[in-house]
Amino acid sequence: MNPNLQQLQPYPFERLRLLFAGVEPAIGKTAISLSIGEPRHAPPAFVLAEIAANLERVSNYPATAGMPELRHSIAAWLQRRFHLQAVDATQQVLPVNGTREALFAFAQAVVEPGPQALVMSPNPFYQIYEGAALLAGATPHFLNCTEESGLLPDFASVSEQQWRQCQLLYICSPGNPTGAVLPMTQLQQLIALAREHNFVIASDECYSEIYFDENSPPPGLLEACAAMGDNQYRNCVVFHSLSKRSNLPGLRSGFVAGDAEILRQFALYRTYHGCAMPPHHQLGSIAAWNDEVHVQANRQLYREKFSAVLAEFDGKLDVAAPDAGFYLWPRLDTSDTEFARRLYATENVTVLPGSFLGREVQGINPGANHLRMALVAEPEQCIEAARRIVRCLV
Numbered sequence: 237m238n239p240n241l242q243q244l245q246p247y248p249f250e251r252l253r254l255l256f257a258g259v260e261p262a263i264g265k266t267a268i269s270l271s272i273g274e275p276r277h278a279p280p281a282f283v284l285a286e287i288a289a290n291l292e293r294v295s296n297y298p299a300t301a302g303m304p305e306l307r308h309s310i311a312a313w314l315q316r317r318f319h320l321q322a323v324d325a326t327q328q329v330l331p332v333n334g335t336r337e338a339l340f341a342f343a344q345a346v347v348e349p350g351p352q353a354l355v356m357s358p359n360p361f362y363q364i365y366e367g368a369a370l371l372a373g374a375t376p377h378f379l380n381c382t383e384e385s386g387l388l389p390d391f392a393s394v395s396e397q398q399w400r401q402c403q404l405l406y407i408c409s410p411g412n413p414t415g416a417v418l419p420m421t422q423l424q425q426l427i428a429l430a431r432e433h434n435f436v437i438a439s440d441e442c443y444s445e446i447y448f449d450e451n452s453p454p455p456g457l458l459e460a461c462a463a464m465g466d467n468q469y470r471n472c473v474v475f476h477s478l479s480k481r482s483n484l485p486g487l488r489s490g491f492v493a494g495d496a497e498i499l500r501q502f503a504l505y506r507t508y509h510g511c512a513m514p515p516h517h518q519l520g521s522i523a524a525w526n527d528e529v530h531v532q533a534n535r536q537l538y539r540e541k542f543s544a545v546l547a548e549f550d551g552k553l554d555v556a557a558p559d560a561g562f563y564l565w566p567r568l569d570t571s572d573t574e575f576a577r578r579l580y581a582t583e584n585v586t587v588l589p590g591s592f593l594g595r596e597v598q599g600i601n602p603g604a605n606h607l608r609m610a611l612v613a614e615p616e617q618c619i620e621a622a623r624r625i626v627r628c629l630v
């Protein structure tokens with residue numbers, strides 16, 4: 237067996253199951269889960285209709301590169317959303333079956349394995365980055381995101397030598413779990429570093445369409461390149477998904493876009509990896525990328541939910557509205573695991589202890605004493621959960 241498999245950590249939800257083992261939740265209280273980041277707003281009906289109308293397309297094998305029509309609608313969306321002058325649909329866009337598999341597969345294609353190879357990522361982080369680095373034969377290098385660093389990765393802590401060893405940098409903006417957005421200037425500093433030290437930036441932007449102010453959407457990595465006058469997007473690749481944007485997590489539809497030379501090699505890898513998107517899903521995806529009305533309505537639902545829930549917490553919990561995304565990331569003055577267990581036992585509400593999403597670096601796990609709450613359920617449920625959380629705090 238591949239010895240690197242032994243290095244994989246238990247997934248946070250497995251750790252949550254163990255944490256709750258033997259605990260009986262309070263009788264008479266309905267279960268409310270804020271632990272899983274699975275969108276629960278309704279998917280757009282016109283996308284479902286498009287998929288249903290094209291079921292017979294399963295009689296053909298899909299191409300790894302996806303249909304030209306899908307790549308074109310993605311390129312047009314990228315241009316509109318990130319003010320890009322030019323995106324080459326043939327060479328700079330590749331559909332993927334959700335960003336999870338793509339974020340994992342990307343490291344396998346990019347990394348030259350070896351004892352010196354570093355793959356950097358935020359800490360706490362979306363767990364795929366670590367597993368992808370380990371199975372690619374590299375060492376994960378975590379950058380703490382603390383209140384002191386504005387919940388953004390502490391890039392200043394990286395030494396010259398470590399930048400030289402870096403082959404791949406994952407960034408996640410808006411961040412899961414912190415909700416922090418990397419500003420344009422910082423994206424541009426990272427692009428300059430990537431070119432100086434010849435590493436690739438994989439920018440996970442799958443929460444980019446969940447934001448609060450319609451007039452200031454989070455910037456993206458390709459946008460930062462374009463603002464530097466580079467339409468080739470050298471060293472840069474972005475990951476986008478319909479899962480959160482369009483409430484279609486089961487469609488498994490996303491894309492990777494950016495540096496054509498990197499994408500050429502990634503496409504080669506994917507030919508063997510063998511995970512082309514089913515044809516009817518591609519057609520449904522075209523409909524979804526071509527429409528913004530449902531995305532705006534989706535944002536409005538989150539906006540209302542966040543303001544109602546934050547009002548419940550006001551003055552009672554150390555929590556701020558995130559820059560973007562659908563998570564709250566409150567800080568506790570007690571242990572996150574103990575609180576999560578007590579909350580489950582006494583109030584039948586499930587939240588994810590922040591320490592499960594981080595690793596200990598330089599003596600601290602920046603997820604410790606934090607909770608991740610996904611505000612994905614119906615507003616009444618989220619508000620009821622907030623009230624129960626407040627009761628558990630006293």
Ligand SMILES: Cc1ncc(COP(=O)(O)O)c(C=O)c1O
Nearest residue numbers: 273334335336362412442477479
């Ligand atoms: C930060 C982050 N990246 C990527 C994904 C994967 O999303 P999908 O594979 O549905 O596109 C998730 C899912 O929760 C996530 O939180």
